[in-house]
Amino acid sequence: MKLRRESSRIVKPNYEGDIPPSNTARIPLSVFDKVTYNTHIAVIYAYRPPIPPNATIEQGLGKALAEYREWAGRLEADDKGDPLILLNDHGVNFVEASADCTLDQTMPFKPSPALLSLHPSLKEAKALLQVQLTRFTCGSLVVGFTAHHLVADGHSTSNFLVAWGQACRGIEMSPRPLHNRAIFAPRDPPLIEFEHRGVEYMSRNLNKVYPLFQTSADDDDIVVHKAHFTLEFLVKLKAKASSGSGRNRPYSTFESLVAHLWRAITRARGLNGFETTKVRISVNGRSRLSPRVPNEYFGNLVLWAFPSAKVKDLLREPLSFAAKIIHEAVAEVNDSYFKSFIDYASSRVKEEGLIPSADMDKSVLCPNLEVDSWLRFPFYDLDFGGGSPYIFMPSYFPTEGMMFLLPSFIGDGSIDAFIPLFQDNVASFKQFCYSLDI
Template sequence: MGTSNDHDAPPSTLLQDLNVTVQKSSMVFPSKEIERKSLFLSNIDKVLTFDVETVHFFGAHKDFPPHVVAEKLKSALEDALVVYDFLGGRLKVNNDTKRLEMDCNPEGAGFVVASSGYRLDQIGDLDYPNPAFAQLVHKNKDFLKQGDVPLCVAQVTSFKCGGFAMGISTSHTTFDGLSFKTFLDNLAALAANKPLPVTPCHDRHLLAARSPPRVTFPHPEMLPISSHLPHSPESTNIFDASTEPLHFNVFKLTSSHITKLKQEATCGTTRVTGFNAITAHIWRCKALSADDNPNRSSTILYAVDIRSRLNPPLPKSYTGNAVLTAYATATCQELEEGPFMKVVEMVREGAARVTDEYARSIIDWGQVNEGFPNGDVLVSSWWRLGFEEVEYPWGKPRYCCPVVYHRKDIVLLFPPVGGGDGVSIIVALPPKEMEKFHGLFYKFLR
């Protein structure tokens, strides 16, 4: 991004209504009989009961018009519900343990075929966080009976040009980002009648709490529900939707911007990662855009994959949520006046803190407490997950993005349209805070 005016306002071509018409809604059932059983959910899984919605855009393909894609995708999903036997099931509370579980049953996933009245090139910049993209993911889950909530719903929406969007909504209890990428790879292979590239590991007892639980570290990054006071800004669930009006924007860092941030943060031989530099940059901008109190403490949260950090390590094919929130805390004065390398170092130290014992301690904390992550900004990185690299029979996606949600404290990192080493940063803030964030974002890049 060369100037500070590139994304001051939504693109003039932004459509607020994609003119989507649902042609057919149905259920998809496992292609083979599956064993009826209950699947244990870890303490990480069981707090992530909200849906994750992604949209994958594809250009026209002469051999795969949208109706053929819909048929192949539906068939592939039927086979996927055998491999991922919990995905066609439902969440339920175990009457004996009072824990949330997945009831692996053949009730099925949702499948929707829809069409838009526009061409793909008419709906605007694909990487702009357009709330209208929510029309490409099906919201109404009452497919067969009132109150039924499938864990997975897929929607294929065709555009007038022959291109299409594949919208997928899954309960976050089913996958984290890495395991969802594996799911997409497997789904693409099933659609092409190829062997599965990865056999998923569904044993979520690998992240069960110890008995008895041993909380061996303080966990200020978690807030027990018992201390959640209504209307207290210090105790807001970061996953809650905001009630105030928000502006959505995308900020783009080129590879040269990222290199500059890394150089500014480099001291001696310590290696600075692009993620740590970007996260520190976002932290400064978000904290200082909130208010002018230099003594206010700000805590940033960011996801850390624990698969390789545990002893023994989790299988890379582990299906559930194997991500914890690392944290760093500083005053706004430290963030504004201190050296940038210090801010980056705090982010690095936060991630380094998540060892095997620390991860086990926080999982055990979740056994003793009901609670949620506690901070004033969460950076969720989809930057290197590789959704856009999935090879479907009809080719790779032109772009993949989340459906933006009304949460002002979650910042998303995503790869730019067309690939490359840059990053797109999706931000939602109240108008005045967005204005300050925008100014700080480019001020700190100079």
């Protein structure tokens, strides 16, 4: 597949005849924005014809940016060095490209460096959002989309994408975003009930010291394996994870699958039985905070659960053992925990010189894992006017141990998992991946 870049320009908000708002407004980042990953995240969409022309998609983007102005702004810092979003309407990068083949000739898209050509570069991008439209000779379209994580989490970003499609189709954007990032005020006096140092935040010095584990590797050493789990397999896995648990309700499909993958990857890695392994799991705070934060809230509102276990216990005990650890760790990230974090982040982080533990610069997470679940986000609802995407997937992120889970495009309840592994561990992982008997 050879791509040719046809054009590149900036798309700015289109206020459709209304008086443009001030372009000097500044929005301070919330404590949840500041603690997340300071990087762009890229995703890939593929559409079969008929598809509206690029001009229609571009016009819809301008309309959506008028509602979601943060994406058209720029990240800056105030006099104290605190990060903020300047709503200057400088716009987003918009690239048009063409491929010299049909989409079918490139399918299925494999997680490989070739995906990086389907979206603008993530490196040193000043624009907070970037789009690349690549047309294939058969009339199919691939949309490469990158968005800066400090601006919004996956929930908010997927809401924006749905609104972009609605704008392209000429229908009202719904739901309208809630833009108030100042709603997370600390309590007076603060009530810090949980440990946050060493969890969401860490010392700058500790960031440079990893005496026990490898933290970097060449990309050639890491392979992103795509695993497909059928609905039938997931039903059996859920039943096995819940068997003998003594719970009135079974563990969720997510809990069961993550428990299974945690055990399969740990076994494939061949870790020492006395090592501790943990999983970083995103927890959406919108439904956990009291009062509840509306789903329309635009920004980041995520903390993490960190279930952990000794390798020997994880592999010796049944699947329900891992599912129980995961369930309990996620349940503990509740209203009290979120409010404790707000108080801590508002009062201690600067004075103690801490930095976020969320770090995308590592290329190896072993002996740990990270799970980014997109199972409940409406990414498949991005419809420009020709229907839902044929494919949705993350771009190429070769960070060993950083998994992405998303609904399969088949639409039958199956799940695709994108799992970066050391090349030497792939064969072993494949043996364990689809086995219910490990």
